[in-house]
Amino acid sequence: MGEIIQEESHKKGGKRKAKKHSTRIDMTPMVDLMCLLITFFMLTTAFSKPKVMEITMPEPPKPGDPPPPSVPAFRTLNIILADNDRIYYYVGIANPKKPPLPQLFKTDFSKNGIRKILLLGFEDKTVGLKLSGNRELFTKIAEYREKRLKGQIVDADSIANKKIREFKKQDRKGPIVLIKAGDKVKYKNIVDIVDEMAITNIASYAIVDINFVELDMLKTAPK
Amino acid sequence: MPKIKQPVKSPHIDMTPMVDLFSLLLTFFMLTTSFRPQEAAIIDTPTSISEKQSPDKNIMTIEVSKDGLVFFNIDNGRDTTTHFRADILKEMAKRYNIVLTPKELLNFGRLASFGVPMKSMKTWLNIDPGKRMKLETGIPMDSLDNQLGYWIRYSRLANPDAEVAIKGDADAEYKVVKKIMDLLQDNKVHKFNLTTTLVKDEVLLSDVK
Numbered sequence: 545m546g547e548i549i550q551e552e553s554h555k556k557g558g559k560r561k562a563k564k565h566s567t568r569i570d571m572t573p574m575v576d577l578m579c580l581l582i583t584f585f586m587l588t589t590a591f592s593k594p595k596v597m598e599i600t601m602p603e604p605p606k607p608g609d610p611p612p613p614s615v616p617a618f619r620t621l622n623i624i625l626a627d628n629d630r631i632y633y634y635v636g637i638a639n640p641k642k643p644p645l646p647q648l649f650k651t652d653f654s655k656n657g658i659r660k661i662l663l664l665g666f667e668d669k670t671v672g673l674k675l676s677g678n679r680e681l682f683t684k685i686a687e688y689r690e691k692r693l694k695g696q697i698v699d700a701d702s703i704a705n706k707k708i709r710e711f712k713k714q715d716r717k718g719p720i721v722l723i724k725a726g727d728k729v730k731y732k733n734i735v736d737i738v739d740e741m742a743i744t745n746i747a748s749y750a751i752v753d754i755n756f757v758e759l760d761m762l763k764t765a766p767k
Numbered sequence: 768m769p770k771i772k773q774p775v776k777s778p779h780i781d782m783t784p785m786v787d788l789f790s791l792l793l794t795f796f797m798l799t800t801s802f803r804p805q806e807a808a809i810i811d812t813p814t815s816i817s818e819k820q821s822p823d824k825n826i827m828t829i830e831v832s833k834d835g836l837v838f839f840n841i842d843n844g845r846d847t848t849t850h851f852r853a854d855i856l857k858e859m860a861k862r863y864n865i866v867l868t869p870k871e872l873l874n875f876g877r878l879a880s881f882g883v884p885m886k887s888m889k890t891w892l893n894i895d896p897g898k899r900m901k902l903e904t905g906i907p908m909d910s911l912d913n914q915l916g917y918w919i920r921y922s923r924l925a926n927p928d929a930e931v932a933i934k935g936d937a938d939a940e941y942k943v944v945k946k947i948m949d950l951l952q953d954n955k956v957h958k959f960n961l962t963t964t965l966v967k968d969e970v971l972l973s974d975v976k
Contacts, residue, residue, distance in 0.1 A: 571782045578789040585796030596932055596960035597817035601948060603957050625941075663975050679975050686972050731831070731944050732937035735813040735961060743816055743968060 599738060602750055621675060621719040623658065623737060624648070624758055627728035631658060631737070632765055635675050638757045645757065647671065648765040653736055662719065662744040678718035678744050684711050685745045712747035721749035726762050807880045807903050808832040813937040815963035822930055827922050828962075829915070830880055831935040835943045836905030837915055840880035841922050841929060851925045852876040856888075858921040859914075865889060882906055885914055908946060915947070919954050934962035 605612070617636040624632045631653060634646040647668075651657040665677030685708055691697045692704060699707065723737055734751070741749045810830055824845045830838040843851050853872040860867045863885040867875075871892045882903040883891045891902045908915035922929060931951060935944050951959060 568779070571786055575782060575786060575789065578786070578793055582789060582793050582796060585793070585800055589796060589800045593823070594812070594821045594934075594962050595815070595817055595965045596819050596821045597815045597963050598819060598958065598960055600958045601952060604952070659970065663970065682970070682975060683972065686970075690972065725941050725945070727942075729941040730937065731935045731939045731941045732813045734941050734944070735815060735935075735937075735963060738961075739815040739817075739963075739968075743970060 597735070597738065597742070599751075615720050618675070619718075619720050620722060621662075622722045622724060622758070624724050624726060624754065624762060625729045625733050625737065626726040626762055626765075627730075629653065629730070629733060630767075631733070632762070633658070633661065634761075635673055638755075638761065640757050645761060648761050650766050653733070653740075658737070659740055659744060662721070662740065662746060665719070675719060676717055678746055681711060681715045681718045681747060682745045708745075712745070715747040718747050721746055723749060723751045724754040724758060725751075726754055726759065807838045807882050807900075808836065810934055810936045811938070812934060812962050812964050814966035815961075816966065816968050817963060818965060819960075821932060821960065821962060825926065825929045826932055827919070827926075827929045828880065828932045828934055829919075829947055830882075831933070831939045831943050831947070832882075832905075833936040833938050835940055836882055836903070837908055837943070837947070838880045838882035838903070839906055839915065839918050841926070843876060844926055844929075849926075850876055851922070851929075852878075854925045855918070855921045858924075859885060859917060860888075862917060863914075867892070884912075908950065913950075916950050916953065919950060919956075923954050923956070931956050931959040932962050933959060 620636060622634050622636075622638075624634075626632065629652075630650065632648040632650055634648050636646050638645050649666075649668075651661060661675075661677065663677045663679055663682055665675045665679070667674045688697070688704075688707065688711070692699060721741060723734070725734060738749075738751070808830060810832060824842055826842060828840040830840065832838070841851060841855065843849055853876045856867065856872055856875050865885060865888065867889065871889065874892055881891065882905045884904065884907050887902050887904075891899055894902065906915045906918065907913070933944060933947060948959070951957075
């Protein structure tokens, strides 16, 4: 690629001609350098900015605030996380004054684990427990999203978010999830379970402190 | 028959369009690149389906390493005339009776996340950057010496618009993160971001039927 600048040979006896330089500039080194720089910038550029998951914690009640609306027990799904990626759930409220205490069920973080319970609910005939899942709300939101994706509904992102929030507000059937973490729980598990709430479009969930009754229940729970 | 003379082609290739394109690309990459500041600890974030992008300005980041050490970072804001970092450090120094020179404050303004207790802050600022790692023992946040709480408070006072992000290692203990969340709630931050890595995962409509 290098250009050889040919020098005019001097003719003997002739007039001394001024050296004629080629008008072309050898661009090879420049191109080399540019290639290098481009490669460097391409490799160092971080195109993928970190993503964040938004989470809102309940504000502690101020004096004078109206008491929080009571949560129907049959809709309450308590998820208890424990060490070694263990995950348990029970329905209702664990009140030591009103025995028997609810039974802890063990599940896992897989697709057929907690997600199935959140979406499809579960039923335990021996104790007569029934929890309806979030199927209705999930279908509603998923259908809306699909229609938007196909172009059947044309809504801006802000309107779409508003509508989805409205769907969630109107929901009266889906579970109300309380997430509680025992000792030595990894941060990963909390993020996973909150993420699961987002995947299954749960309308209302909160991360709350675990209480001593539940800690006791954990001790006797199946490993 | 005379031979047909093959025209001698010049071996030169015209590189001008290539150079043009290269300069364009180069300019693009140079302008879009924002160098990632050196991080105080290697943090492997957990995964989620969230696609919300983390804001690059006006953000307070609290990092939790795998061993539960806490690091803090806040930027100087979108406006180049604001010096939030220096202001915050000045308040912190006043609180812990440490005298810092204007040069040290300026130097702090240019740095990113840190995990040093206030007592070694001065040494940390003046030491060779390669040796800083040794001083990073995490910001204390127990009830006796709650420095993180003060960092959050002064940051909130200096820049109330800053969003809060918690960047925890997947294997960090939730207990530490919980403590940070409580501290944030004490400082009237009820909405915060958890930094995660995007991994697609969804339930199909056919799965629930």
